Amino acid sequence: MSDFDAIVVGAGPAGSAAALELARAGRSVCLLERGPTPGSKNMYGGVVYGRILDTLVPGWWEQMPVQRWVTRRSTMLIHDDRALTVDFRHPGWGAAPFNGATTFRPDFDAWLAGLAVDAGASLVCSTTATGLIREGGRVVGVRTDRPDGDLRAPVVIACDGVNSFLAKEAGMYPHTDAANFTVGVKETISLPREVIDERFGVRGEEGVDIEILGCTGDVPGGGFVYTNATSVAVGLVLSLPALAAGGDRPEELLRRLKAHPAIAPLVEGGEVLEYSAHVIPEAGYEMMPELVGDGILVAGDAAAMCLAAGIWLEGVNFAIGSGAAAGRAAAQCIARNDTSAAALAAYRRALESSFVLADHRKLRAAPHLVMGDLAQRGLPAVACGVMEDLFTVRNPEPKPGVRRIVRTQMRRHGVRARDAVREGLRALRAFG
Amino acid sequence: MIVAACVKLVDLRPGVDRLTGAVTPSTTLGCSAADRAAVELALQLADSWSAESVVVCCGPDRADPVLREFAAAGVDRLVRIDATGAPDSADVAGLLATTLAGLGADVVVCGDHSLDRGSGSVPAFVAGALGAAQALGLVEVGTEGPGTLRATRRLDGGRRERLVVDAPSVVSVEGSVAELRRASLAATLRAGDVPVEVVAAPGLVVPPTVTTRPWVPPTRVQPPPQGTAALERVVELTGAMVERTPPRTVELPPDRAAALIVEQLRAWGYLEAVPSEPATDG
Ligand SMILES: Cc1cc2nc3c(=O)[nH]c(=O)nc-3n(C[C@H](O)[C@H](O)[C@H](O)COP(=O)(O)OP(=O)(O)OC[C@H]3O[C@@H](n4cnc5c(N)ncnc54)[C@H](O)[C@@H]3O)c2cc1C
Numbered sequence: 001m002s003d004f005d006a007i008v009v010g011a012g013p014a015g016s017a018a019a020l021e022l023a024r025a026g027r028s029v030c031l032l033e034r035g036p037t038p039g040s041k042n043m044y045g046g047v048v049y050g051r052i053l054d055t056l057v058p059g060w061w062e063q064m065p066v067q068r069w070v071t072r073r074s075t076m077l078i079h080d081d082r083a084l085t086v087d088f089r090h091p092g093w094g095a096a097p098f099n100g101a102t103t104f105r106p107d108f109d110a111w112l113a114g115l116a117v118d119a120g121a122s123l124v125c126s127t128t129a130t131g132l133i134r135e136g137g138r139v140v141g142v143r144t145d146r147p148d149g150d151l152r153a154p155v156v157i158a159c160d161g162v163n164s165f166l167a168k169e170a171g172m173y174p175h176t177d178a179a180n181f182t183v184g185v186k187e188t189i190s191l192p193r194e195v196i197d198e199r200f201g202v203r204g205e206e207g208v209d210i211e212i213l214g215c216t217g218d219v220p221g222g223g224f225v226y227t228n229a230t231s232v233a234v235g236l237v238l239s240l241p242a243l244a245a246g247g248d249r250p251e252e253l254l255r256r257l258k259a260h261p262a263i264a265p266l267v268e269g270g271e272v273l274e275y276s277a278h279v280i281p282e283a284g285y286e287m288m289p290e291l292v293g294d295g296i297l298v299a300g301d302a303a304a305m306c307l308a309a310g311i312w313l314e315g316v317n318f319a320i321g322s323g324a325a326a327g328r329a330a331a332q333c334i335a336r337n338d339t340s341a342a343a344l345a346a347y348r349r350a351l352e353s354s355f356v357l358a359d360h361r362k363l364r365a366a367p368h369l370v371m372g373d374l375a376q377r378g379l380p381a382v383a384c385g386v387m388e389d390l391f392t393v394r395n396p397e398p399k400p401g402v403r404r405i406v407r408t409q410m411r412r413h414g415v416r417a418r419d420a421v422r423e424g425l426r427a428l429r430a431f432g
Numbered sequence: 433m434i435v436a437a438c439v440k441l442v443d444l445r446p447g448v449d450r451l452t453g454a455v456t457p458s459t460t461l462g463c464s465a466a467d468r469a470a471v472e473l474a475l476q477l478a479d480s481w482s483a484e485s486v487v488v489c490c491g492p493d494r495a496d497p498v499l500r501e502f503a504a505a506g507v508d509r510l511v512r513i514d515a516t517g518a519p520d521s522a523d524v525a526g527l528l529a530t531t532l533a534g535l536g537a538d539v540v541v542c543g544d545h546s547l548d549r550g551s552g553s554v555p556a557f558v559a560g561a562l563g564a565a566q567a568l569g570l571v572e573v574g575t576e577g578p579g580t581l582r583a584t585r586r587l588d589g590g591r592r593e594r595l596v597v598d599a600p601s602v603v604s605v606e607g608s609v610a611e612l613r614r615a616s617l618a619a620t621l622r623a624g625d626v627p628v629e630v631v632a633a634p635g636l637v638v639p640p641t642v643t644t645r646p647w648v649p650p651t652r653v654q655p656p657p658q659g660t661a662a663l664e665r666v667v668e669l670t671g672a673m674v675e676r677t678p679p680r681t682v683e684l685p686p687d688r689a690a691a692l693i694v695e696q697l698r699a700w701g702y703l704e705a706v707p708s709e710p711a712t713d714g
Contacts, residue, residue, distance in 0.1 A: 003621075030621070037460060110459070124620055146617040 014300025021327030039109025068207025214380025466543030
């Protein structure tokens with residue numbers, strides 16, 4: 001006997017999108033969340049890219065809880081105390097249909113889960129799915145940590161986030177390798193709205209997204225700064241094996257980033273409201289598990305669908321895209337009374353033809369490239385060195401030629417032309 | 433027989449503007465560990481006396497989902513006195529007493545403090561209004577048959593007082609008395625449909641919210657330091673090298689000791705009025 005048509009584990013963006021689609025298709029769905037409210041246990045950097053919501057929640061920008069609309073995106077390369085920034089502004093992103101917005105996870109996740117509940121999903125919080133119930137090899141429900149906590153349904157959608165215990169228990173991750181994961185750490189720093197406007201050169205509801213390379217010392221990774229209405233998020237994404245191997249701790253690296261001459265003026269005088277950390281499935285396509293099993297689908301970070309490709313750190317939109325696809329596929333299979341792996345494979349096909357797997361496949365080499373030595377050390381060092389030599393006026397010496405500057409800097413930082421060309425070609429291929 | 437638990441639901445994540453002190457309410461309500469212990473104790477007493485259990489709360493309709501969590505844990509009835517804002521404790525107690533009398537509650541269990549003000553005065557007011565026996569701040573509660581509680585109360589100096597309290601009674605308990613049981617999954621799923629009986633609170637006057645800034649010691653006028661070197665001036669300003677008034681030990685009866693303390697605090701400038709300004713409600 002089934003209690004519901006479907007069980008979705010995890011009320012993050014993937015789970016709520018899945019539950020929303022199932023409920024809209026008229027299916028009974030139980031959305032389980034271990035936190036006391038959706039989003040209460042979740043953190044991220046700060047930007048949600050809303051295009052994926054256009055079809056799911058038309059006019060989403062009128063109801064989504066937003067801190068600021070991102071109208072300025074910068075990519076910063078840091079070396080020692082120097083920094084080179086490529087800064088792009090687009091005021092058009094500050095008006096409908098918008099592009100991306102900073103928002104807090106407790107607000108955003110609660111909003112999305114609320115839509116699923118309004119559509120008819122049963123949200124049960126403070127309840128952890130502790131395992132799968134299986135019969136004859138197929139998944140027929142989940143066990144929870146509540147008394148009499150077994151729950152049965154013909155299909156379970158695992159949206160329990162990175163390091164998914166459910167997908168692992170279902171045998172969908174053949175192997176896990178710590179090298180595929182990074183850890184993200186973040187401080188939320190309170191500053192008055194006017195101070196943020198002035199320091200970041202924005203007005204009203206406009207916001208800024210800065211992605212940083214070269215700011216993580218000996219640990220491969222990257223950094224970010226995002227503006228909220230009255231706070232700034234400053235964080236790092238760091239390779240797990242490198243952290244485990246010893247050396248600097250995340251909070252020390254974050255302290256150094258905040259003290260860097262390019263970042264300190266942005267955050268000084270602010271009060272730290274919150275420090276948080278979370279693991280990221282960094283390797284994307286290369287680490288994805290089986291997405292479909294008998295009676296089970298995996299979506300969002302649980303299926304390593306976060307896109308972490310240097311200039312892009314997008315996970316929420318991929319989670320919503322995959323969750324919604326899982327919900328739709330599950331609803332169709334339930335209607336046909338067939339939730340076998342063969343029937344549920346429609347989910348994988350839907351993802352293949354959407355941005356979710358298309359982007360991941362195209363960018364499959366990008367995470368590795370971004371975490372490589374050239375991107376981490378060589379590129380920021382050479383770029384900052386070239387800028388310094390170009391713009392330092394050494395009269396009465398004449399200006400050196402650009403080619404000579406580049407050659408000198410590459411030699412100084414141990415970057416061989418052959419390696420640079422090879423990595424450049426790989427980057428061209430990776431970013432297509 | 434009816435055993436009632438009274439709980440106060442409080443905003444768990446209000447936004448506080450650091451510059452103006454203005455408070456923005458959140459959607460997350462919750463109650464103190466003591467209130468949750470009160471609900472658990474009410475459930476245990478109702479179980480052992482085969483009585484009906486009721487949770488009564490004075491609050492806005494945002495409280496209903498939290499009340500339903502108590503229904504999932506096994507409470508038979510949920511009653512909410514409809515009120516927004518922060519009514520005065522005595523008014524809340526009056527409304528609770530009227531509602532509890534209407535329900536015919538024999539034993540009323542409250543938490544000994546709420547999450548916000550936490551003065552623990554409401555149970556005493558309720559007992560007074562109901563003309564019931566009262567035992568407040570209990571650390572242990574057992575039963576000696578239907579309607580009769582055997583309780584231990586914390587006193588000063590680590591002492592304990594053992595009491596036997598007969599119904600009708602109002603007791604308040606510390607959070608350590610009991611831990612609210614975890615609701616089963618089936619009950620949690622069913623709880624969404626449990627009705628909350630709403631009692632109107634006509635004529636309830638909710639005082640406007642007063643925004644209070646953090647207390648800052650009053651400024652005192654200091655003569656400018658005379659030293660020629662910066663270090664001398666700093667030393668002079670901070671009084672670092674000045675001989676201090678030695679601590680004074682006095683032995684006095686409590687009333688005179690209190691008066692002396694107040695007099696000294698006033699002399700030091702600590703007892704000036706806290707600056708406050710009325711703000712619009714909400
Ligand atoms: C530091 C950092 C910065 C990031 N920055 C961005 C960014 O700026 N933009 C962006 O788009 N993405 C960003 N991401 C990625 C993004 O946060 C994730 O990709 C996204 O949250 C994945 O959504 P999800 O629903 O799959 O998983 P999650 O958001 O992790 O949600 C999983 C949910 O499942 C619940 N859960 C887990 N296990 C159980 C269980 N057993 N039982 C019940 N419930 C369970 C959890 O409590 C949680 O609510 C960032 C991530 C990090 C760590």
